Amino acid sequence: MxxxxxxxxxxxxxxxxxxxxxxxxxxxxxxxxxxxARDGATRYAGGRALKTPxxxxxxxxxxxxxxxxxxxxxxxxFIRAMRSGVRPDGAHxxxxxxxxxxxxxxxxxxxxxxAYLRSLPPSARxxxxxxxxxxxxxxxxxxxWKLLFFKPGSxxxxxxxxxxxxxxxxxxxxxxxxxxxxxxxxxxxxPKKGREFAGASLAGGGGSPxxxxxxxxxxxxxxxxxxxxxxxxxxxxxxxxxxxEVVRNTTSQLTPQDLDALIAYLRSLPPxxxxxx
Ligand code: HEC
Ligand code: HEC
Numbered sequence: 451m452x453x454x455x456x457x458x459x460x461x462x463x464x465x466x467x468x469x470x471x472x473x474x475x476x477x478x479x480x481x482x483x484x485x486x487a488r489d490g491a492t493r494y495a496g497g498r499a500l501k502t503p504x505x506x507x508x509x510x511x512x513x514x515x516x517x518x519x520x521x522x523x524x525x526x527x528f529i530r531a532m533r534s535g536v537r538p539d540g541a542h543x544x545x546x547x548x549x550x551x552x553x554x555x556x557x558x559x560x561x562x563x564x565a566y567l568r569s570l571p572p573s574a575r576x577x578x579x580x581x582x583x584x585x586x587x588x589x590x591x592x593x594x595w596k597l598l599f600f601k602p603g604s605x606x607x608x609x610x611x612x613x614x615x616x617x618x619x620x621x622x623x624x625x626x627x628x629x630x631x632x633x634x635x636x637x638x639x640x641p642k643k644g645r646e647f648a649g650a651s652l653a654g655g656g657g658s659p660x661x662x663x664x665x666x667x668x669x670x671x672x673x674x675x676x677x678x679x680x681x682x683x684x685x686x687x688x689x690x691x692x693x694x695e696v697v698r699n700t701t702s703q704l705t706p707q708d709l710d711a712l713i714a715y716l717r718s719l720p721p722x723x724x725x726x727x
């Protein structure tokens with residue numbers, strides 16, 4: 451009995467913190483891509499269609515269901531998926547799963563995210579296969595893409611930058627994966643070097659604006675903050691759905707300190723001219 455208690459206590463210490471993980475999942479916008487876009491859909495049970503130039507991806511079920519979800523995974527499987535973009539059986543994930551950003555999430559945060567996913571109710575909803583254009587259905591091609599564009603490794607704070615800007619950099623580049631939509635891509639779907647956050651064309655029409663000070667300096671902190679909390683611009687325009695979802699799931703859910711850090715980091719980016727669309 452006593453041994454049992456002691457074992458439980460030590461396991462609890464080694465495990466991640468699901469409550470913290472819940473906040474990190476918001477900062478990472480996980481629910482959006484992993485929940486079907488209809489009222490009453492089970493959160494994290496998969497089914498969201500993600501249109502890309504390579505075809506349509508469907509976010510999989512990541513609840514702890516042993517068959518339909520990731521219930522049989524170990525914490526190490528999860529850390530490898532997020533850090534290296536590799537499936538437990540060794541196959542490569544498509545970068546429609548934003549692991550090129552998530553690779554920067556630090557170990558403790560990954561453990562807390564894992565603890566949170568484990569705490570979700572298991573759903574038996576089967577994941578839907580992706581519908582990709584030839585030849586993108588070959589997962590082995592992703593190996594070449596990763597060789598060209600993927601740099602694994604967790605975030606390291608820049609000592610020259612101070613705690614607030616480092617927190618902002620972490621929220622934008624690791625968890626928030628803002629560059630996935632705001633950094634332009636080349637024809638192979640890799641981020642354009644030296645053009646980070648200059649704005650991009652998005653699949654399905656439309657585009658994302660430049661987030662560097664070239665454009666953002668025209669707005670004061672209050673305006674940027676209001677937009678990130680409500681999705682409404684100072685002129686009363688409502689953000690396009692892709693950004694409205696980021697506002698709903700992520701930026702409006704951040705603590706005031708985290709939102710300030712995120713905005714301060716955007717202000718500190720090198721100013722770049724808008725990407726032509
Ligand atoms: C922009 C959309 C998007 C976001 C945001 C996103 N994911 Fe995913 N995720 C995907 C897609 C698409 C796949 C499937 C990739 C593939 O099949 O190669 C995936 C796969 C996964 C897998 C592997 C599931 C399996 O069955 O192999 C895990 C685990 C996962 N995501 C966790 C997360 C977590 C945790 C977050 C938030 C921190 C997150 N995802 C945010 C799109 C997303
Ligand atoms: C899924 C794609 C997507 C992601 C991810 C994304 N954005 Fe956006 N963002 C957009 C689009 C599209 C717009 C344009 C909305 C409009 O004009 O209606 C936009 C607009 C904005 C604006 C308004 C800029 C202006 O000058 O009007 C800000 C600020 C912004 N995004 C910040 C962020 C931050 C911070 C993140 C990461 C937490 C992020 N975005 C992630 C697609 C995205």
